[in-house]
Amino acid sequence: MNVAVMGYGTVGSGVVEIINRKDLGLTVKYILDLRDFPGDVNASKFTKDFNDILTGDVDIVVETMGGQHPAFEFVSQCLAAGKHVVTSNKELVAEKGLELITLAKENNVNFMFEAAVGGGIPVIRPLTFCLRANNIRSVNGILNGTTNFILTKMIKENMSFEDALKIAQDNGYAEKDPTADVEGHDACRKICILAALAFGNHVYPKNVHCEGITKIALEDVANVSGIGAIKLIGTAEKLPDGKLYILVSPAVVLSDRQLSAVSDVFNAVMIDGDATDEVLFYGKGAGSLPTASAVVADVLDCAEHSERRRPVFWGPEKPELIADYREVENKFYVRGAALDENLIDTKLNDDAYITKPITENALREKLDGEPASLIRVARL
């Protein structure tokens, strides 16, 4: 089977490396990238012309360019031309998943994206195949390694957000412009993909409330250290009324929960099904070879099941199903604003406490002034 790789960055070069070093019955025919890679061992395969791939002898196209454009246009054209496509591009899947899955179905080819969530951790295939005798109740995850690294430095080394971010950047874990990571946008794309797979309807990131970690103070980290750890959590949960509670925000994960022990750049996804109860998947959520290994597994699946595999069920958006997150009861960590004793679950110190379950709207009404900090307690 002939493979083309579009985008020779961190993941794309890992894909080529794995295909070259393992005897998998795959040949890399083209590598599309506008940049030059002088002296690269794969020099003969480079092209700057997408049409070489579209019209060439290519069975499976790997998209590791990132971003929506021109990835969407290229992927669409490949699917329409009857080529299988495998991608690691979470932005593309979160924004255009419905259209691309539909297009793949119409053309009787596969569109696979295991690497788009959790990097090298198998999550999407287990969720859509292994767990499908379940009705999924919720998905909760630490979905972004950069923010988890920063939070771990704050928790374990008492380091400020700014200092921890600097170290993450120096180590290559965070980009020069870290917005997509630290503001939660990357995690948001991933929880949208997981929600679509778990509950069947496309969820657009723009409709999901998303809070980052930039406002977390060391004082808050210290205040909760006796009961848990603050993590950036993506949550998607089916509520009793059938609505979807979905958001990305910092949350206090209690110490006896598996996700509280997930540190550094590691990711983990906890899926709660009505038959299995909680199942956890843990590992490296990013990086060249881990992510590439997930891409290559998808490529092999396309190669061996070249008649289309059962596509995942992914229906159109139903925005009316998304609950107002401020109207869903939850426990909260509060610092710097008083509350009626009857509504307090646990006092942490004179200035900070955990509330009993209450909606955010009701809580803000009852608080004596604007709190210095308001952080959810994780619902898992």
Add this chain to the structure above:
Amino acid sequence: MNVAVMGYGTVGSGVVEIINRKDLGLTVKYILDLRDFPGDVNASKFTKDFNDILTGDVDIVVETMGGQHPAFEFVSQCLAAGKHVVTSNKELVAEKGLELITLAKENNVNFMFEAAVGGGIPVIRPLTFCLRANNIRSVNGILNGTTNFILTKMIKENMSFEDALKIAQDNGYAEKDPTADVEGHDACRKICILAALAFGNHVYPKNVHCEGITKIALEDVANVSGIGAIKLIGTAEKLPDGKLYILVSPAVVLSDRQLSAVSDVFNAVMIDGDATDEVLFYGKGAGSLPTASAVVADVLDCAEHSERRRPVFWGPEKPELIADYREVENKFYVRGAALDENLIDTKLNDDAYITKPITENALREKLDGEPASLIRVARL
């Protein structure tokens, strides 16, 4: 698609329950069990005659009888008759996996066994599909919920092995005859299955060293509490010389390792691949609905890919590849026998210590007398 279920015990009844309550396009046609279930809602489907299934209008046969006989004979006949078979029977797979996979291949049908390891936790499909761009370096797991429950009681409640076993039996987590669990035989079957899938050759349980947890003293649990926890670990690791280090034994899992936090009846499997590094799968390793959900996922896979799926690679035994575990270097916890200071890594107290890496044979030679306790430190 018509399904027959052989064995209406814990798992088999869960399979029927899930198929009945979810609209999966499956119909339970026969339930084979020699026992009577008066008043059961599925009364009309019971049979005591295997030939009803073998010659009847059945596409997929679920084997949840347990044990080798007559499960092996029944499964063989079903495969030979062109029926797909799904099983949760780890003893059957560990002892007869090679023969049954070969027979399935010859008859162009599927033989699937996701539920045989890790109950409801997806492990086998992720290992054989999602991680196959990796060369697997090792698999380590807490593979038996009964022993993990007992060890958790010993660790957290300072309870003796005998008292903890009694509670496990009272709660239905342990059988009246707990030998298969507490002596490690159940975990051994599972690590044999994982080793065959990870490294490609059948490994028979009789060739694998297997130590249970009956000799663990509360003193040992207390001695290591500052550095980790004693768990029953199944290990399969490819050594640098190409040999397979495989055994089941209690092991000290250091506190910063994910497996150290796996408590109660939960199971977890850590797979180390050369591309992904360590990936962990965690959840309920037993129980009616969790295990049944894994069986039903396999049944659905058979139904949708009724031309045979790519079979897992599982070659004949190569006993010469199994390393002598006593000749592989490891760290050990020792109590009650002195050792040259140069060979000691960490003193735990006057009577107990952790050694530097050394083979078990060399260690026993150098110890001053028979130790009261000798426990490996987990290699993960």
